[in-house]
Amino acid sequence: MHDALVGHLSVDVRASLRLFAFYLANGTLDLDLLDGFDYRSAVFHSGSSLEQVFAIYSNVLRIDADGMVLNDGEAQYRVAQWVRVCCDPSYQVEPPFEDWELELHL
Template sequence: MKLSNSLSGTIRTFAYFMSSGSHYMLKGINYLELYGTDPSAIEQVYAIFINVLEVDNEGTVLNAHYAQRRATDYLKAYCDPNFKVQPAYEDWEVELYGPPPLKDLI
């Protein structure tokens, strides 16, 4: 099974705005430097985004805005200690799953 167009487009769009420094939920936050100096912060943002995304039976993304909000709030709190994420993250939202195998399964 391949990713749906909806899911692929949602992930691609989030990646573009994150890597270009132009994500509208992060105005005023200088986060681009983290890509070179603290990649684990960026890794956590993507993990939260992917963990929070929900799709229906056809693969249509149901909560792209909410997933982006949860992910970008992590970065806001990371860059600004006065910013508090509400509600606090649940363990499943911030879980970092293992990497893929070194060889493809197919």
């Protein structure tokens, strides 16, 4: 593989990913939806839960041709909905998750 063909995530994508990880670890992911839930034990108790969180975020995240993030808030909200279900099984996700949002890529 030629180095010239290897791309990198844009600065905007890297910043969005970094802030998402900060909010997630800090317990401040979507405070409106997750207020009153200390979700960190549910998310960090196993690698598979954390893996699913990052899969949803990266599957939902959209970027334009210039590498600018178009929907960071939406991607974080979809993760927050999944986390809420983990903490509150009575919560109804609207709209329901589609398979592509939850897909784990190898």
